[in-house]
Amino acid sequence: MLEQTTKRFIQDHQLILKGDRIVVAVSGGPDSLALLHFLDSNKAEFGVEVAAAHLDHMFRGDESYQELLFVQEFCHHRNIPFYGERVDVALEIERTKGSTQDTARQIRYEFLKGIMKELSASKLALGHHGDDQVETIMMKMTRGASGASRSGIPLKRSFADGEIIRPFLSVTKMDIENYCERHDLNPRRDPSNQKEDYTRNRFRNRVLPFLKQENPHVHLQFQRFSEELAEDEAYLEELTKKKLNKVWNNTGVYSSLHIDGFLAMAQPLQRRGINLILNYLYKRRPSSLSSIHIYDVLGILKGKTPNASIDLPEGLKVTRAYHTCYFHFGELALTEVPYCYELPANDRLDIQGGYQFLLHSSPPAQDLVGDTIYLDPSQVTLPLYVRSRRIGDRMKVKGMEGSKKLKTLFIDHKLPTHLRDGWPIVVDADDHILWVPGMKKSIYDLGEEQENRLVLQFISNHLLGGS
Numbered sequence: 001m002l003e004q005t006t007k008r009f010i011q012d013h014q015l016i017l018k019g020d021r022i023v024v025a026v027s028g029g030p031d032s033l034a035l036l037h038f039l040d041s042n043k044a045e046f047g048v049e050v051a052a053a054h055l056d057h058m059f060r061g062d063e064s065y066q067e068l069l070f071v072q073e074f075c076h077h078r079n080i081p082f083y084g085e086r087v088d089v090a091l092e093i094e095r096t097k098g099s100t101q102d103t104a105r106q107i108r109y110e111f112l113k114g115i116m117k118e119l120s121a122s123k124l125a126l127g128h129h130g131d132d133q134v135e136t137i138m139m140k141m142t143r144g145a146s147g148a149s150r151s152g153i154p155l156k157r158s159f160a161d162g163e164i165i166r167p168f169l170s171v172t173k174m175d176i177e178n179y180c181e182r183h184d185l186n187p188r189r190d191p192s193n194q195k196e197d198y199t200r201n202r203f204r205n206r207v208l209p210f211l212k213q214e215n216p217h218v219h220l221q222f223q224r225f226s227e228e229l230a231e232d233e234a235y236l237e238e239l240t241k242k243k244l245n246k247v248w249n250n251t252g253v254y255s256s257l258h259i260d261g262f263l264a265m266a267q268p269l270q271r272r273g274i275n276l277i278l279n280y281l282y283k284r285r286p287s288s289l290s291s292i293h294i295y296d297v298l299g300i301l302k303g304k305t306p307n308a309s310i311d312l313p314e315g316l317k318v319t320r321a322y323h324t325c326y327f328h329f330g331e332l333a334l335t336e337v338p339y340c341y342e343l344p345a346n347d348r349l350d351i352q353g354g355y356q357f358l359l360h361s362s363p364p365a366q367d368l369v370g371d372t373i374y375l376d377p378s379q380v381t382l383p384l385y386v387r388s389r390r391i392g393d394r395m396k397v398k399g400m401e402g403s404k405k406l407k408t409l410f411i412d413h414k415l416p417t418h419l420r421d422g423w424p425i426v427v428d429a430d431d432h433i434l435w436v437p438g439m440k441k442s443i444y445d446l447g448e449e450q451e452n453r454l455v456l457q458f459i460s461n462h463l464l465g466g467s
Contacts, residue, residue, distance in 0.1 A: 002175045006038065009170035010046075013155055016165065018047035021121040023083075025112055026052045028067040028188040031127035033074070034176045035168055037185060039125060040080055051081040053115045055108050057089040067188050083115045102284075113160045122162040128153050129168040129176060130219030134211065135203045137222055144290030147275045148233035152226040169223055233272075240265075240272040248277065251354075254328040255281065259301055259320070270298060278312075281327055286313040301325055307417060321416025332418045340387035343426075343456070349386065355424050355437075357386060360455040370459035373426075373435045374446040377454050381429040384456070389425055395433040396443045406436065413439045426456065 010016050024039060026032040040050045052075045056068040068084050075082035093103045112124055137152040156165045168176065180187055196202050211218045247261035255277060265273065274294045279285060293312050300308040300320045309319045319326045326332055343349055349357040356370075363374075393406040410420050426435040434444045437458035446453060 002034075002171050002179045003038070003042075005170050005175070006167050007042070010167050015156060015167055016046050016048060016123065020046070020048040020123050021119055022048055022050050022123040022125050022165075023112065023115055023119060023121045024050060024052050024125045025108075025127070026054050026071050027127075027190075028054070028071045028074075029127075029190060030176050030180050030185075030187040031129055031168065031173075033071075033185050033187040034179045034183075035125055035127040036074075036080065037078075037183060038179070039167075040078060051083065051115075051119060051121070053112055054082070054084045055111045056084070056086040057104055057107070058086055059090065059104075070188055081119075083118075085111055087111070109159075116160045116162060120161075124159055124162065124164045126164060126166050127168055128166045129171055129173055130223060131173045131204070131208060133169055133226060134208060134219050134222045135200055137226060138203055138207060139199060143287075144292055146291035146294055147272055148230060148237070151229040151233065152222070154230065155223075155227070170220065172219055236268065236272055237276065240269045240276060243269055244273045244276060248273075250280070254326050254332060257301075257325040257327070259323050259325055262325075263301065274298060277327060278316075281316060281329075282314070288313045297325075306414065319418070321418060322414040324416060326418075338388045338390070339422075340385055343384040343386060351386060351424065352422065354460060355386075356457075356459040357424075357426075358457040358459075359384065360457075363453060363455050370457045371437050372458070373441050373456050375434065375444055375454040375456065376446060379444055380432070380434060380454075383429060384434070384454075385427050385429070386424045387427060388422055389420065393425065393433060395436065395440065398441045398443050398445050398447075404440075406433075409436060409439055415439075424458070 016022070022039060024032065024036040026036050036050070036052055039046075039048075043050050052071065054068055054071045056064050058064060065086070068086065072082050072084055074080075087107055089100075089104050089107055092098075092107060093100055096103060098106075115121070116124055133152050137150065140150055140152065153166060153169065154164075155169050156163050158164075179185075196205060215221065243265045244262075247258040247265075249256050257277070262270065262273065271294055274297050278289065278294070282289070289312065296310050296312075297318050300310060300318065303320075305320070306322045307320060309317060311317055315329050317326075317328055317330075317332070319328065319332055339352065341349060341351055343357060343359045345359050345361050347359070349359075351357070389406050394403040395406060395409070396403045397409075406425070410423070415423060424437055425433060426437065427433050432442075432444070434442050435456070435458075438460060
């Protein structure tokens with residue numbers, strides 16, 4: 001029977017503890033009404049307090065208002081504290097231009113969160129049952145869910161200052177209907193639950209009966225699958241985070257992934273790594289995002305094309321540039337160009353793109369970090385400048401005859417296309433190119449420390465390794 005099964009499920013998973021104050025979200029339908037009745041009937045045994053909360057979305061006019069009154073009367077008759085509210089969700093949808101489902105859900109949870117805080121409640125109980133779990137997992141698998149999202153409805157999760165719990169996940173819809181009949185609950189019923197316009201209803205009416213015919217206890221198998229998968233994913237996610245932190249960098253404007261380091265990770269961690277990045281970047285994960293997109297991202301990371309790009313839902317772009325992969329919304333512009341800055345002596349210059357320069361009028365005593373060039377002040381025209389590239393730029397490269405185009409230099413060093421316009425170029429006052437930091441030095445480089453020489457340091461997250 002429902003009572004014994006649910007009590008065992010609650011105990012095994014420690015869903016309810018003595019002293020809990022529980023708010024039950026009650027629509028008036030069989031599931032939530034049976035849950036409210038069950039918890040209230042056993043509150044002394046559990047050592048808890050129980051209250052009911054009902055939100056009328058006003059979608060169905062007087063019909064939905066009558067449901068609010070029904071729940072209110074149900075609670076009044078049993079001395080259950082009742083908290084109800086009416087919100088014109090359609091008006092809010094029109095005002096915010098949001099989707100019906102997302103807006104209604106957000107308003108409902110904000111209402112429930114407010115009731116929990118008002119009552120200092122530790123638990124919010126929802127009436128999802130085992131059949132809901134089967135339908136949810138089947139729908140997610142069909143749509144192409146990946147990672148932890150395949151595990152279906154969680155039996156508990158953090159919410160407000162407490163937890164959401166779902167004590168009925170171990171019982172079926174038929175168990176609940178039988179419970180309602182035994183206790184003369186006479187719940188209200190939403191006719192839209194039978195319409196096959198909704199995906200869930202099609203799974204409920206067509207797929208679920210077949211599964212139950214094969215195994216009447218299929219809901220328990222799906223619940224076990226959900227719990228085991230959630231545990232496995234939590235463990236693998238922690239492993240992935242440790243590895244990912246070494247190869248992924250997020251600036252707030254864009255995220256970059258070091259491809260070689262990422263591909264050295266085990267393949268199961270690679271899939272989860274991409275999933276973690278996408279979960280981080282999307283404020284709310286789009287329903288259209290699926291495992292197919294994860295494999296699309298892996299495809300450009302593992303592909304032989306050095307420059308590639310794909311579009312993901314809601315404007316997120318993934319751009320590969322040689323050994324780095326960028327995740328960004330909109331165009332990937334890391335610096336504002338063109339620019340030109342004078343290099344101050346014995347001071348640090350920070351410029352856009354995260355580049356730093358330090359110009360010393362003589363070799364400093366401390367060890368130097370980053371890329372460095374030594375210049376004879378008599379052979380260059382001061383002051384020195386750092387600027388972005390210009391059409392026709394050429395440099396007399398140290399150790400080479402003649403001069404070389406900067407465009408060719410960038411290609412030879414596999415500098416990503418989106419970095420080229422903003423890459424810093426060091427010139428003197430006569431616009432002679434002295435240095436392309438991270439790549440090549442000009443014939444003006446002395447190559448060794450000497451007295452009365454200018455020393456210029458360059459530090460960058462994009463350092464490619466110069467010569």
